[in-house]
Amino acid sequence: MLMKRVYELANQILIRKSWWSYSPAQLTRFPYCVCRLLQVSGILLILFLCFSHAGQSDTNSGQTRSKGQISILATGDITVGSGLTPVLRRHGLDVLFRQISAEIQNADIAIATLNTSISDQGEPQYTAETQQSFRAIPDLATSMAQAGWDVISLTTPHLLDFGPLAAEDTIRHLNRNGIKTIGAGLSTYSANDPAWVRPRVTADIVNPADDAPSRLVSARQEAQVAFVTYYHAGAFNVDGQIKLARALYSEMTNQTRDLTTKSDLLVVMMHWGKAVQTEAVSNRQQFFAQALIEAGADLVLSQRLHTLQGIQIFKGKPIIYSLADLIYENFDKRHAQIVIPKVTFRNRQLQHIELIPVWVGNPKAKYQPQTLSGEQAKTTLTKYQQLCQSLDTTVSVEIDRGWIRP
Template identity: 25%
Template sequence: MTTSATDDFRLGFTGDVMLGRLVNERQRDRAPTAVWGTMYRRLRDLDALCVNLECCLSTRGTPWTRSYHPFHFRANPAWAVPALSDVGVSWVSLANNHVLDFGVDALEDTFGALDDAGIPYSGAGPTEREAWAPAAVEVAVDGADDPALRVALLAVTDNTPEFAAGDDSPGTAYVAVDPDDPDCRSRVGSALGRARRLDPDLLVCSLHWGPNMVERPPERFRRFARWLVDSGVDLVYGHSAHVFQGVERYGDGLILYDTGDFVDDYAVHPRLRNDRGFLFTLRVGAGGDAHRLRSLRLTPTVVRDCAVGRTGRRAAAWSRARMCELSASFGTEFAVDGRELVLRLDS
């Protein structure tokens, strides 16, 4: 995925990508890239693509039973890794409540599969320090010797504390999100300091936070997200609720409180419509406007037959109206461009 020196960079962010269970079964008789459905070409055309990987990549392990955990998601890396690689996934978050669904063996297989494929990740690791380590992604320009855009990505979760990594044990970058808790601010602030030392042009903090099927972020999440921006984060990239939440422009940063679902096999709530979501495309300036947030484009999507696709006209209108309603309380006003929403950030 590359761009020219005179074009803006287009960085895509999705909701949860869950490739296990029925998705994994469905993929046994179709090509790896079929999981991207009619969004395949749109994803391939991005300059970078970032996803929350809501499963482990393995054929080993046994379901987690050390605490109550009703759902277990595992995808066969034989097809899942080619699917991620072919569409150009640049980075994945592993800070979520499903990477240890099949225990340490499957988590270690996940690390190995991503490492072998050259896909950077954050949010889980063999030790606590490694789980909290940010990743760096370089978005290159065709024909250039040096990267044109350097993105640092930190991933954290407040889900499933029993999955937290320890000094010598694998797991996730877990923290109880509370902007009033000095320990929370200290831990996250220290990780952000490590990210800044990567000298990024763009700093992203991915948060897998909060309960399922909640349409609006609680006040403490809003305060925490704004604290992140005040601490130098350019994009707060939220997910976990399985439904999209509002978008806020705050200071020089952008907050996606929850990006919903992108690929899964979940039952669909008739009112909340967790099968409907968006591809969030952040346009970042290059050339004379180097590394400036220019716009956010929201492309309506739908999950159907264990794959993601573009929505029809009526579903797109529903998603647009819902996103506008949810974002209005943050003072966010979108423009409509065909079936998509656009938020100008450089005005």
């Protein structure tokens, strides 16, 4: 493509009298022909160098990334219902994520949990766990795609608020917009099926079965990241029409062992269902999360309704226990100041976790999360620092960001 552009520009420059337009008699005049050839060659060389430099500038204009480095950004629950339909239609599809889309797109892969259905079908179906029903218009899928989401977990309490047809629509709308979904499907097999994502980075990949240097694969190979998710708070079964991946210990650990040998990076997600009254991480949460790390997960990302919990580093691998609500309709939230972690790996090794402070309690737009700076950022990060400290994790606050380094 580059050479084609060079050729076209050179042709434009020489269009008045191209050397190949001369007759054989003229070409026999050696000095002239050589000069003309040198002229053309010089122009081509200059153009090639210019465009090569421009191409390098474009490549390096974004965030500097080391070879083999992959960043994964994760957020808490996104709960959107009919109450936000007028907002989407009045202010545009980007209104929900407008203030944080730059952060989302700056990561190699962005993931979230969707705690609603996306459909215009179905009737409200209340359960013991869900006292409210949420359903978003199909435009939400477009909004999420434009914001930059790559993978969405559907193992959430409100997915089936409007029945199996609405849940099927949710998968369909997200997939049509280029977003991969995990955790729900028409069969147990499809519900447990992982999502595979190839970020546009280069990576040095070592065969897990052979640590010898000779097994180092070409640095130009793209990394393949696997995502899988489970639901811990009971199974959804609606006449066999829709399934959610269940958090069964043996099945989770077995699948994790299998996927870690097939992927270059493995992210395991889990939703614990209804909220609890404390931010303390339970022994049960730690047992399951640590078992997944021991089985081969590189990152465990769990979630509990309306609950903000800290991050633990276990055997060099991060466990994010809960990230509260990113969007909860237009309601007041239990945690108005939260964090969005961006986890960076290099060749399967944790490099650092960047903590982005976010305000989700703007009284004028409770549906619109926005990044914080200054004293508000420091206050938010200091509070989250305490949650992580209870898990023996050190968070350093530097300007408007928090950092966890192994």
